[in-house]
Structure formats: structure tokens, C-alpha cells
Amino acid sequence: YAIRVVSEVLSSNGSTSQGSVCGSTLALMDAGVPIKAPVAGISCGLIQDGDNFTTFIDIQGVEDFHGEMDFKVAGTKTGITAIQMDLKNDGLKHEIIKNALEITHEARIQILDEIMLPCIREPRKELAKTAPKMIKMTINPDKIREVIGSGGKVIQKICADTGCKIDIEDSGNIYIACEDIEACRAARTTIENIVFEPVVGQLYYGKVVRIIPIGAFVELAPGKDGMVHIKDLEFKRTEKVEDVLNIGDMTWVKVSEVDDRGRVNLSRKDAIKEREAMGLKD
Template structure:
């Protein structure tokens, strides 16, 4: 504390406004749908991204009106990341809290279900830890999502700001590590894009903060976010990949008249089950007429879409159709288009 207050000297020799050495990389894990690694000093986080059909969104049973969650973020910090040898058990306070913080940091930039009909799960694994792993997982998740082809509206970066106080004296420092977090008075985490903040979380050991300290912390973290986005995230991957991984399910969407839903489903689900059996696709139909079709093979998804379109099609007089005559009657014939 004396070094910081009197000499503005940090334990690793950095200036008060200096960020540790950074690195960003995508595509580390070729078999997953998307992956990214973000390194900040001795803190390193690898995030993998998995895409799935909407039907595999997480079901919630809470007291509010939200019953499903299409974006899930899990954070794991095993003992070896801090040099400990211990068994990996159920998630603790840190895993749940940091996972929720990273999840909330990313949600504002995710595409709508209509534009990108996938359930998304990101898992951040802390490989090595020396402070600010939650914000490193935010950066790693941005890399993994862009690598997976998720059309996020803007890259998100996160960074922390520390505080040292003595009476009326105070001083902030950017990108605190473990020792500075332990001896300091504040851990002020801010994540966001270049257009604004998506999440704030603060740990405070003193009675309160003045408006000047808060303003200084916000300005400091803003400059840090811009630096990370411009110099590391965007040079690593400038925009989301144009298409999802070849290992990810391919999704198509369409919307039909609500009155046609029963025709697509059929009696006892016979029609929709036959479409799934013939094409190998998975089909989800919502009450408003939105249909989501998923298949590993894109052609299978298009085949299912064509079948659905033929079922809900209203024949137009004068149009030529190719069909199969199923029955001939005195008054005409039944034709399956």
C-alpha cells in the first residue's frame, strides 16, 4: 500500500495506468463449434462455444416469468489454476457468481432468436489465475462467439480497476492482480463495448466511494476496454465468421399461418414425425407459427423446409404443379402435390 500511495509503484513494476501483457487467439479447439483464449499476465482463460437447436435451451423453474434461457455461460476455476491440488466438486460461490457476471456482460450484444435461432452455451475454463478471471472470461467468450459464427452486434471486453485509500488520499489502478486485490480497497469490474457498458460489479472494503472516485474508475476502465478491443480482440478476429462450424447444426426458420400448424403436425404427430424420419432433421413449431428446422447436413434442413412449404401451400389457379394422383373419383381426382 505504501508503494502505491507514495511511489506509485506496483509489485510487478507497472505504472498505475498500465495493463499487463495481453494475448488473444481463436480456433484452438478444432472440434468444438467455436473457441477463444484470452491471456492477461498470468491469468489465462479458454472459452468454448457450443450451438444447439432452440429446443435444447435451458428450462427455468423460478418465480419470475422467464421459463427458458437460450444463452448459458458456465465458469470453471479448478484448483490447479492457482497452484492447488484439490478435487473438482460442485460449483461454488465464485463459479456461480462469475458465470452470471460474464453471462450478463454478453447478453446485450447477442442476436435475437429470429435472426440466429440457436441455443448457445459458453464454458470458460480458467487455466491460470492471478486476478480478474471473470473479465478474462468475458473477453474469451467474445472471441469464442465470433469464432463460432454468432453475429454479435459488437465485441465485448472487460477489465478491473483497483483502489488504495488513506484518509483523504486515494489512487486508482487498472488491471489489478491477485495481490493488489487482497491488499487494495476495491475491485471495480466493468465490461462493455465501445458504445457502452454491459455490466458492472464491485467488491468494496471501505465505507463508500466519492463521485470523483467512481468517475475516475469509469474513465479508467473505458480506456482499458477500448485498448483491449482495438489492439487484441479485433486484430485476432475482426468480425464473426460468416457461417457456423461444419460440426454445428444448421438452422433454418420459416413462419406459417397459425391455422396451418395442425396440418404440419398431423394427427397424433404423424406428419411431422415422418418429415423428421425422412430427412433426419429436427423440427420445432411454436404457437405463433414460427418453425425452426435443425440438421447437421444443410441439405437435409432444406429438404424438410421444402416439404413443410408444400404442405402449407395454397394452390393457385393457373399454376402448374408436379404431384402424385392418389385417388380417382367420378367428379375428379385427388392429387398429392
């Protein structure tokens, strides 16, 4: 997302724009925004008499008024990120521009090393609580209609429940934004559950939600379950499902098949066998 930083200047006797550059860098780092490198800015003035000229930095108001140039340069230690110039004469010689870039580079390094970086050397590891957070996720474009729902009911409920702003692109990219990162994560989890598709051969850890004489239904994700046939519960013969599993039990299962009607067949004994081969136990 784009970040708009507003600088309120209470008094001016110099380059407020370059002061705003320095202040914005400090504010972004303090807020935990992961900028690539800190940026400082400085202005360069010019007094010229024929072929003779003098450039100077950090010009004040009177120098800006009587001078012939206000050359603003912002950048990092390794490069320039922005240039803006106010010019009153007919043009600049290459020598003047070269000199202006050299002295503004030296000044940027000094501002960074002696003023800004001693205050904060790098962006904070976590975004500030008041900073907007954003999570990007990608889903199968064929699942977009399920996330949106009839008349937008599903997506509107997710937004209402979490307080997030959610944008969905035709490509399947979804952007979830909110000040609260936990709300973003909750919205993401809800969407993941909506678009969840069990993968054949994948192991899942789920809850037993229903038992019938021929097997047990295990919830793989909210609202998405599959059935473990009684013959696939244990390696030995099982007389009753309840001899192995009961409602509310958590168990590992492996997806063995998803039929053409979307029904998911699971195997508990295959999951146990695979986990034991990996040296894992329930």
C-alpha cells in the same frame, strides 16, 4: 436461441471473468455468430486512504486481496454491456466511480485494438459446422394440425428423417434447429410442402404426373397437383393430351381456380401468354 459459452480457466492471477469475456467474443466471432460488436472486459482496483485514492486496472490476485474494490466492466467501444463489483469499504464517491469508468473504457479500447481485433476483426460469414443452426418460418395456424399429424406422427417423422428439433407455436411460428443447416432446410421444405396452398393467378413450374382423356395433372408440390383441361393446353385445338404433354414433362401452368372442394384448375396457355408478355420462354 441462447448461446452458452463455457470458459475453462487453468490458472488464475487476475480477473478470470473479464478474460472470459474477451475469450468468448473471439470464440463467437470465430464460430460465425453475428454479434453486433466485439466486447472486451477489464477489472479496476482501488486503494484508498481517507480522501485520497488510487484506481488501477488489470488487478492481480494480491491486489484484489489487499485492495478495497474489484470493479469489473465489460463493453464495446461505444458502451457498457455489463458491470460487476466486489466492494470492501463502506461505499464509493462519485469521483471514484467516474474515474474507474474512464480508465476501464480506455483499457477496453486498447484490448480491442491491440489484442483482439488483430486476431479476427469481424464474425465469420458462415457459422461453424459445429454451431447450432436455426431457421424460423411462419405458417397459417390452421395448418398446424397437418404438420403435427395424428398423434404427432408427421412431425416425429420429419424430426427422425432430418435429425432436427422442431418447435411449433400456436401463432404459426416454427423454429427448426440442428447443427446441419442443410437438414434444417430439408425440414423446412417438407413443412412447406405440407402446408402448400396454390394461389389463384400464380405461376408454377411442375411435372406432369398423370394423363386422362380430358386433361393432364401437374404436380405443383409433393402430393399437391392440379388439372390442366385439354382446352387449356394450347391456343389451338388439341385432339390428344399426348400431343402436347406426356408423363414426366415439366411445364409452366397458371392457377385459374380452386373450387370449394379444394380441386385446383390450371391453364398452360395462360401461363405461356403471361411469360411471353414478360419476355420469357419455356
